[in-house]
Amino acid sequence: MTVSERGQTMVQVDAREQTGQRDAEGHTPSGAWRARIRRAAGIASRPGPWKRGKVLAGSALLLGLFLSLHAQITDYGGLGSLVETFLPWFGLFVPVLLAGALWRRSACAVVALLVPVLVWLNLFGGLLIDKSRSGGDLTVVSHNVGADNSDPAGTARALAASDADVLALEEITEQAKPSYEKVLAKAYPYHVVKGTVGVWSKLPLSGTRPVDVKMDYGPLADTKPAAVKMTYDRALRTTVATDQGPLAVYVAHLGSVRVTPRDGFWTESRDRGAKALAEAVAAEQNERMLLLGDLNGTTDDRALAGVTARLRSAQDAAGEGLGFSWPASFPVARIDQILVRGVEPASSWVLPATGSDHLPVAAGISW
Numbered sequence: 001m002t003v004s005e006r007g008q009t010m011v012q013v014d015a016r017e018q019t020g021q022r023d024a025e026g027h028t029p030s031g032a033w034r035a036r037i038r039r040a041a042g043i044a045s046r047p048g049p050w051k052r053g054k055v056l057a058g059s060a061l062l063l064g065l066f067l068s069l070h071a072q073i074t075d076y077g078g079l080g081s082l083v084e085t086f087l088p089w090f091g092l093f094v095p096v097l098l099a100g101a102l103w104r105r106s107a108c109a110v111v112a113l114l115v116p117v118l119v120w121l122n123l124f125g126g127l128l129i130d131k132s133r134s135g136g137d138l139t140v141v142s143h144n145v146g147a148d149n150s151d152p153a154g155t156a157r158a159l160a161a162s163d164a165d166v167l168a169l170e171e172i173t174e175q176a177k178p179s180y181e182k183v184l185a186k187a188y189p190y191h192v193v194k195g196t197v198g199v200w201s202k203l204p205l206s207g208t209r210p211v212d213v214k215m216d217y218g219p220l221a222d223t224k225p226a227a228v229k230m231t232y233d234r235a236l237r238t239t240v241a242t243d244q245g246p247l248a249v250y251v252a253h254l255g256s257v258r259v260t261p262r263d264g265f266w267t268e269s270r271d272r273g274a275k276a277l278a279e280a281v282a283a284e285q286n287e288r289m290l291l292l293g294d295l296n297g298t299t300d301d302r303a304l305a306g307v308t309a310r311l312r313s314a315q316d317a318a319g320e321g322l323g324f325s326w327p328a329s330f331p332v333a334r335i336d337q338i339l340v341r342g343v344e345p346a347s348s349w350v351l352p353a354t355g356s357d358h359l360p361v362a363a364g365i366s367w
Contacts, residue, residue: 001319010204013217016194018225026252033307035280045262049106049108050105050107050108051108051305052104052105052107052108052109053100053101053105053108053109054104054106054108054109056097056100056101056104056106056109056112057101057106057108057109057111057112058112058117059097059117059203060094060097060101060109060112060113060347061096061112061115062116063090063093063097063116064115064116065115066090066118067087067090067091067116067119067120067123068119070083070084070087070300071084071097071118071302072152075302076135077265078257078265078266078267079265079304080302081257081265081267081297081301081302082265083302084298084300084301085257085298085301085333085335086332086333087123087298087300088120088123088249088322089121089332091116091121091124093116094113094116094117094120097113098110098113099110101113103343107267115222119336121326122355123150124322126316127315127316127319127321127322127323128321128322129320130320131317131318131319131320132319132320132346132347132348132349133318133346133347133348134316134346134347135364135366136198136346136347136364136365136366137242137244137365137366137367138165138166138247138364138365138366139162139163139164139165139166139240139362139363139364139365140164140165140166140167140168140249140290140338140344140362140363140365141159141162141164141165141166141167141168141291141336141351141360141361141362142167142168142170142292142294142336142337142360142361142362143155143159143167143168143169143170143336143351143356143358143359143360143361144169144171144252144253144293144294144336144356144357144358145169145170145171145172145176145180145354145355145356145358146171146355146356146357146358147171147173147176147178147196148357149354149355149356150355151354151355152176152180152355153182153183154354154355155180155354155355155356156179156180156182156183157183157345158185158352158354158360159184159212159354159360160183160184160187160188161366162265162351162360162362164362165201165202165203166199166200166201166202166203166240166249166290166292167184167188167199167200167201168197168198168199168249168251168292169197169198169199169200169251170196170197170234170251170252170253170293170294171196171253171294171356172196172197172198173196177198179195180198180200181219183284184200187202188200188201188202189202190202190203190204190205191205192208192236192238194208194209194210194233194235194236195210195232195233195234195236196232196233196234196253196281197234197235197236197251197252197253197293198251199236199238199251200251201240203240203241203242204240204241205238205239205240205241206238206239206241207237207238207239208236208238208239209236209237209238210233210235210236210237210271211233211235211236211237211250211252211276211277211280212235212276213234213235213252213253213254213272213273213276213277214269214272214273214276215232215234215255215269215273218223234252234253234254234255234273235250235251235252235253235273235277235280235293236250236251237249237250237280238251239286244288244367245288246286246288247286247288247289247290247343248284248286248289248290249289249290249292250277250280250281250284250289250290250292250293251291251292251293252273252277252291252292252293252294252295253293253294253296254269254270254273254274254293254294254295254296254297255268255269255272255273255296255301256269256270256296257270257296257297267297267303270296270297270303271303272293272301274295274297274304274306274307275306277291277306277307277345278306278309278310278321279306281306281310281311281341282306282310283287286342287341287342288341288342288343289311289340289341289342290338290339290340290341290343290365291307291311291337291338291339291340292337292338292339293336293337294335294336294337295307295336295337296333296335298333298334299313299315299316299334299337306337308339310341311339311340312339312340312341313337313338313339313340314338314339314343314345314348314363314365315334315338315348315361315363317340317348318345318346318347318348318363318364319347319348320348321350323348323349323350323361324350324359325350325358325359325360325361326357326358326359327357327358328353328354328356328357328358328359329353329357331350331359334361335358336358336359336360336361337361338362338363340363340365343365343366343367344365344366344367345363345364345365346363346364346365346366347363347364348361348362348363348364349361349362350362
């Protein structure tokens with residue numbers, strides 16, 4: 001064998017060692033064996049499924065703790081109220097963490113995710129079930145019709161088409177008020193308006209009076225025109241005469257919540273109004289009562305605890321789904337409420353959008 005032939009043979013053997021090819025006798029070159037040993041050692045050194053994804057597992061446990069202890073979050077800067085307003089949406093972190101756990105093939109992270117899932121279901125799982133029943137003696141609708149509504153007459157027609165017995169409207173402007181009165185007059189012969197809130201009813205009304213919910217505009221007061229900064233009545237109480245006796249009806253529009261660089265999640269006006277409203281509810285002598293309106297807070301919000309401790313949410317008791325009502329274009333929270341005492345919610349639902357930035361909410365109640 002010449003020198004060149006011997007060199008060519010050595011190159012072929014080296015190539016077989018690098019690629020793992022077998023020689024004519026079926027032997028695998030030593031280089032391929034070494035590569036296999038290295039791969040096996042690497043696999044053996046990898047952490048098992050119960051040891052991978054510890055960060056994901058810890059994040060899942062923290063999410064469950066966060067959901068279960070949300071009431072303990074400080075309300076400094078309105079943080080607690082902000083969290084509780086959007087609390088159901090924190091459940092979206094579960095599929096995100098689950099995707100990470102599956103990608104990492106982490107058994108411990110998947111098991112840890114059971115904690116936030118169970119906590120979320122305990123808080124909101126009941127709202128996913130349709131609890132409505134057929135029947136109902138009285139249908140009520142509440143709607144923040146929107147001060148910037150460009151079609152109040154169309155909104156009034158949509159509300160009249162609901163065939164509700166009692167309509168509660170909030171954020172009625174002086175300019176739009178005649179449109180609501182004109183369109184609703186035929187279907188609702190009885191109505192009262194106090195400031196920016198009103199009631200239209202098929203049944204007689206009596207004993208109407210304003211309720212002071214202590215409204216102010218806080219950090220945005222300087223940006224409001226003089227006409228807007230006027231003190232309006234933003235809540236009222238009236239009595240609806242029913243076949244089963246008098247029914248006290250409260251309509252309220254609590255102060256807005258604002259996010260400002262200096263004040264954070266500003267809720268002072270809303271919180272003062274909620275406290276005043278809770279005092280009025282506590283003092284109400286009629287056993288049967290309804291509270292309808294834009295409360296600018298969900299029933300999970302601690303600021304409304306004084307109200308929700310005395311009244312039941314029709315949506316929670318007899319609704320289907322979470323019943324989000326704001327904003328109308330993409331609802332993320334239910335801040336429009338129908339709360340009851342002394343009557344039984346039979347059903348609760350959300351009506352189609354009107355010209356407002358809120359969706360109307362409705363409920364059927366029975367005696």
